[in-house]
Amino acid sequence: MQPTLRRAGGFALIGTISVTAPVLGRAAFVPFAAVALLAAFVITDGPLFDLFARPSDHREGRLNGLTGFALAAAGLAILATELGLPIDLFVASVFVLSYGNLGKRLVAEASDEPFLGTAGFGVAGSAAGFAGQAGVASLTSSPIVAPRFAFLAVAGALVAALFREMLFERDDPLVMLSAGLLLWLFDSLAVSVGVVDIGAALAVTVALGYASYALGAASVAGMLSGVLLGLLVIVFGGFGWFAVLIAFFGIGSLSTKFRYEEKKRRGIAEENEGARGTGNVLGNAAVALLCVLLFAGSRSLPVDGLLFQYAFAGSMAAALSDTLSSEIGGLYDSPRLITTMESVPPGTDGGVTWQGEVFGVLGATVVAGVAFALLPDVGFVGAAVVTLGGFLGMTADSVLGATVEGQQFGNEAVNFAATLVGAVVSAVAALALLGP
Template identity: 70%
Template sequence: MSPIAAYVQPTLRRAGGFALIGTLAVTAPVLGQAAFAPFAAVGIMAAFLITDGPIFELFARPGDRQDGRLNGLAGFALAAAGLAILSTELGLPVELFVASVLILAYGNLGKRLIAETSDEPFVGTAGFVITGTLAGIAGQFTTATIIESQVVIPRYVFLATAGALVAALLREMLFERDDPLVMLASGLLLWLFAYLGSGVEAIELSVALAVTAALGFISYALGTASVAGMLSGVLLSLLVIVLGGFGWFAVVISFFSLGALSTKYRYDEKKQRGIAEENEGARGTGNVLGNAAVALICVICFAASESIPIDPVLFQYAFAGSIAAALSDTLSSELGGLYDNPRLITTFTPVPPGTDGGVTWQGEIFGILGGLIIGIVAFALFPSVDATGSIAIGIAGFLGMTADSILGATIEGDKVGNETVNLAATFIGAILSVGSAITLL
């Protein structure tokens, strides 16, 4: 047996054991207030009673053997017990508790099954998402059947898919020992998604899943995003379509597609000039969220507008303004950086290419173009945005880009990273766009 096979097989068996423990969640509808009990019992036994023997060997992770305690299993079980208490005492729907546990448990199993035949990161992540989604759907359906509540398949599919994407993304960013954190975070976010996406339609969801799956595959295949970046983009796109609509998605995809193309454009030349993005231009989670976190918050607020005493149109303008700033900045830096004689935006003194806050006049024009592109898309697809609003969104994007350059020249460095500066710039673009909307409406 090869060393790899010797490692993979025990790991696969362990994933199967965790999946078996996770399946205890389906007893929650029957146990009611005692839904936490099976997991609490497993957690106590793992932490204090099982110190050797075949069960210990089945569940032990490398660090567990050093401690003589099944810390991984204890953490997994106690996290599930905590979610169960949230379900029985604080109102987390029981079907979401069941789905959260099963998504992680079976998602990990699916990823390990893929590892038996392929070491390709994308394929392993796809195995996690697909297996976790199926388990999440099955868990919600089983729970609804037991408690005799209405079965709503589109809702189950949306929540299971969103939960699997969240869990897969967190698993990419964290370590295996952090599974309890992944489970708790996934459960809480599913609670939020369930509140916001209560009216999802089957046709809309089917198209959303097809489009976002294709987007994820293409972005990874073309090398425009890492696995974590791909997951972030797919999750963001799914939420934008379901919570906002396809018009909102068109705005986002305009940024992703044009931004990716501009990053790859004359990449080797950018590399020689020292201005190329790392990892062959593949965007990671930090970059995706730095540019799109404000937009995601706007979509969530729009979906929850019935509970927020603010005109929902303002969230559309904020959304478009933040994306306009993101695209404006991306085109300015990726295309403007190909030209010579950049100058620091705060003093206009010549600086080397790639200097934070360094701009070229060509880059400024590309930035204006990027903002206007988003303004035009918003005008075409948002009934609330007229021609004047479209121009205002474009200007807000350009001013957000300018703020990005000023922040880059003044505070960006070891303590303040590029993602933080991008986040601030998109927020400024959103605020300025809202200001123009208030003036226009």
Template identity: 60%
Template sequence: MTSTLRRAGGFAVVGTLALAAPELGRAAAAPFAIVALLAAFVVDEGPVFELFARPQDRRDGRLNGLAGFALAATGLALLSTIPQRSMPTDVFVAAVFVVAYGRVGARVVERLDTTKDPGRTTAGYGIAAFLAALVGQLAVGWNLGTPPALPAVIFLAAAGALVAALLRSILYARDDPLVMLSVGLLLWLFDAIGVDAALPEVGVALAVTVALGYLSYRTGTASVPGMVTGVLLALLTLVFGGVGWFAVLIAFFGIGGLSAKYRYEEKRSRGVAEDNEGARGSGNVLGNAAVALVAVIGFAASGSMPMDGELFRFAFTGSLAAAMSDTLSSEIGVLFDNPRLITTLKRVDPGTDGGITWQGYVVGVVGAAVVSGVAVGFFAFGSPWLAALAVVAGGVTGMTVDSLLGATLEGGRVGNQTVNFLGTFAGAVASAAFAALLL
């Protein structure tokens, strides 16, 4: 085995200590706390040090990577033993196993794959993390005598693997403690919301979203982080929302991704083409869909909140209508000459932040109408025409806000992703507000 694969195996062995949590009870954090102390202050040479040491560890003379990994596991273990509303033990084990075994999968693929395709490495990480989290949850349930529901187990394992794979694709190896803590807290939230879907529905949701993610990566419409982000968003939308929510999301991703490829060479010659051959990265995906994700999670949790779940539905569709409007108006509008700055109507160069063309604006309105049509087709709105109007109004509002922010704030510390997020947020608020007034 290569040194990196041996090291990954060593971390997996340490992570397996999480299985002792049901037996240890309130002392579940003890094994990881001991490992952290040994790594930070005791082991500075010998075979154990050589097994776990990264290059920076050798320079520092202590196992910082192992100490950080063990401390993160210690923190999650403590959360699983607090007196009230503690993190479920199976969630704690799943979070540790996702990180501990995910890296083993990635290292195995790296060793076997001669092409060094980052997509395959990420897939290896995700598959190993998913299987480990699945086995870990089932083992805890068997040990405690309370087998968890299989749909929830599969969903949490998949969600944890995708979150970890996403963070791993954009962070450094030394950031594993952050990955573990993030996975643990998110899985705790998802577990608290609950999974009402049946096993076939969860299985189909996972298969469909992974297949679409693979297709988006192979067709060049998404980078590796963008692919993983899209799969995660789609899975959460299908499980917490349903087919209608998923259809709206896919309409945006599909049409928006194709619009980035539309007449790409002409856009490149004009100097207004997106980087990376138009492939969406994680920042682009989250900038356009983070508000929608919050809305679908809010809808799933609305049963225990003093809020109307229907407003979350309009916030979801309004945010994606805004994202669709902005994407199409930008990708199509840059192909036309004589754009004008939205704040002054003075002519500017194509691609200038805040620059608009009437053709692009019209296409943006059409994009909002497409999202509206999909939403009305799948959702049982009491008054379809008023609901459609609310969604279109949200989309156009978000597109306009995005252009205004682009003309006034974008550049320097405020980037395009932040502007996209604010535009979709404006679309969500506007759509929900119009729905509250009209319906």
């Protein structure tokens, strides 16, 4: 057995201590605090040290990895017993990370394929997160709500896997704390989760996520971002919202791959063979995610939740409009800088062609059409509002590209600003034209 696999098994055993939280009550943090003290000051050599030590620990003569892991678990335990984090989510967060890492290491024994390792983390972490919640329910004589447990377990595993891809192995404490806090948020927003909804959501998002990775449309981190985003959109919004999201990702990915070699020759092709990474996904969809979370929490806000629906669709219309205008419009000659109309070389930030503008409007119209067909209360006027938001978002992207991109802002920041413009314009126009 490889040392990394033995170490992952040891961390999983330490993580299992969290299931005693319902019994220990306010002392739930004590076992992890004790482990942290032992790891930091007592266990400096011998078999236990060799079991838990990472390469950097050997160099420093201290179990820093185990110390950080235990302190993060102790911190979550205090949040659970003193500040209201549900006990089952504390346990689920610890289980997701510790057993997810074990699952990844088990897969690594047979294959070094990144996707398979991530899948091992996701499957093991999800199963452990569900088991942790069910274990707490059994100890406290609470009902086992399988659909809700499954949603939270999978969401936690996706969050942890995504952070593990973006960060480093030594950042496990940050991953655990982030997963716990986000699960707390998701739990507060998920009023009800049905068996059919969660089953369909998992099947659809995982299948599309794998397809995007297999076809080279997304990196592993980009795939995780997309699957997590899709799961949250379906659970908090519905399948109509998901269809709007997929309209952007599906058509946008195809346009990125369209005549890719020619784009490379022109110097306007996306990096990594067009595969979307986390930055690209979040740059285009962070506003949409915020909209769906606000929609889910709108029962506690003095705002009509339907406005967030228009904002969501407007942000996606802006994202697809901008993607088509640049990916297809960039294939045409004689672009002009949007701010001065002077001729610029292809690929210049802020350079537009009339063909790109036409395809941009078409992209916004496609998203508006999907919203009209599948989102409740979006009529012809609502579809026009979404199209307007998409067009103005695309225009804002071009103006920002011509003025600040590459200086103060990167491409992802400009994409975020453009989708925010699309969301705000659509929501304000809907409020003005359709009323409260």
